[in-house]
Amino acid sequence: xxxxxxxxxxxxxxxxxxxxxxxxxxxxxxxxxxxxxxxxxxxxxxxxxxxxxxxxxxxxxxxxxxxxxxxxxxxxxxxxxxxxxxxxxxxxxxxxxxxxxxxxxxxxxxxxxxxxxxxxxxxxxxxxxxxxxxxxxxxxxxxxxxxxxxxxxxxxxxxxxxxxxxxxxxxxxxxxxxxxxxxxxxxxxxxxxxxxxxxxxxxxxxxxxxxxxxxxxxxxxxxxxxxxxxxxxxxxxxxxxxxxxxxxx
Numbered sequence: 001x002x003x004x005x006x007x008x009x010x011x012x013x014x015x016x017x018x019x020x021x022x023x024x025x026x027x028x029x030x031x032x033x034x035x036x037x038x039x040x041x042x043x044x045x046x047x048x049x050x051x052x053x054x055x056x057x058x059x060x061x062x063x064x065x066x067x068x069x070x071x072x073x074x075x076x077x078x079x080x081x082x083x084x085x086x087x088x089x090x091x092x093x094x095x096x097x098x099x100x101x102x103x104x105x106x107x108x109x110x111x112x113x114x115x116x117x118x119x120x121x122x123x124x125x126x127x128x129x130x131x132x133x134x135x136x137x138x139x140x141x142x143x144x145x146x147x148x149x150x151x152x153x154x155x156x157x158x159x160x161x162x163x164x165x166x167x168x169x170x171x172x173x174x175x176x177x178x179x180x181x182x183x184x185x186x187x188x189x190x191x192x193x194x195x196x197x198x199x200x201x202x203x204x205x206x207x208x209x210x211x212x213x214x215x216x217x218x219x220x221x222x223x224x225x226x227x228x229x230x231x232x233x234x235x236x237x238x239x240x241x242x243x244x245x246x247x248x249x
Contacts, residue, residue: 009200021046021098024127027179027246030055034093037085037117039126040100041077044070050096051075058092060085083109087117094118097126102133102158111173115249123248124175130182130243131162137194137239140224141202147220148213153205161243170247180245186237193236194222194229 025046030036032054038047041059043066050057051074059070059077070077080086083106095114104110114124142154161169163180170177189197198218199206206214230236 009196021049021127024096024098024125024244025049027244028094028096028123028125030094030096035091037087037092037095039082039085039095039097039114040103041070041075042066042100044073044075044077046098047075047077048073058087060087082106083113085113085117089116090119092117092119092122094123094125097128099128101126102129102160104159105157107159107169108173111170111175115174118249121248123246124170125246127242127244129158129160130241131160131165132184132239132241133158133160134239135241136225136228137197137221141198141205141217141221144217144220144224145205145209148209148217150209150213153208160241163243163245166243166245170245174249175247176249178246178248180243180247182241182243185240185242187240189236189238193234194225194238195219197236197238198222 028036028050030050030053034055036050036055036057038050038057038059041047041061042063044059047057047059047070057076059067059075060080060082061067061070061077062079062081064079067077067079078086082101082104095118101107101110118124138154142151145151145154163182167177167180192199195218198221206217209217229239
C-alpha cells in the first residue's frame, strides 16, 4: 500500500531526517551554478541547504502535499515518480537523494531514469536505509499486525540493500561507484517517541487497517519495542542503518 505523508507531522516528528543529512551533503559537495535534482525532496528542509550553495535545484516528490510544502519554502518542486522523472534528458549535473530511495518500488526503472537525466560525467549521490535498517521495529510491527489478523500488511515493501548488492545494481545500469558505505546510526526520536514514529512512517499501513485497530496496532508495537529501544528515562532510539553512495556515469 502507498505511504502517505503529512508535512506538519513530518516537520514535527521527523525533523531528525533532514538534520542528519550533513554527511551525504558533504559527499554531494554542491557548487554554485550546478543543476541538481533532489529526488524525494519531501518538504524541502534539506533542499534549502543545497540551494544555499548557489546551485540551481529542482525538487521531485511523489507526495503532492510535500511538494506544496517545499514550494512554500521557495523550492522549485514538482510532483513526480522516481521511476519516471518529469525531466529532460541530460539536464542535471547531479542527482541527490536523502532517506527516500528505500521507498522506491521500481529500483531498476529509477536508476535508468536517473542515468537518463544526468549529463555525461554527472554524479548520483544518495543516502537511504541499508541492510538491517529498523530491524527491530519491522519485526515487532509485523508480529502485531499478524496477531491482529493482517499479516500481509507487515510486508512493508521497503528496500534495504547491502553495499555489494547495490553496487552491482548501480553498475548494471552504467554507473561507476566511487564509494559506498553501510553504517549503523542509532537515531534518537523526539518527544513523541515511537508512537509518533509509527504514526509518521507507517501511515500507509495504518490507514489500510480497520480504523478501530489503529491505536491497538501502535500501542502493542510500542510495548514490544520498549525493552529494546526505550531507556529508563523514556527516551526512544530507532535502530537505523544507512547506506550512502557516490556514483558517476
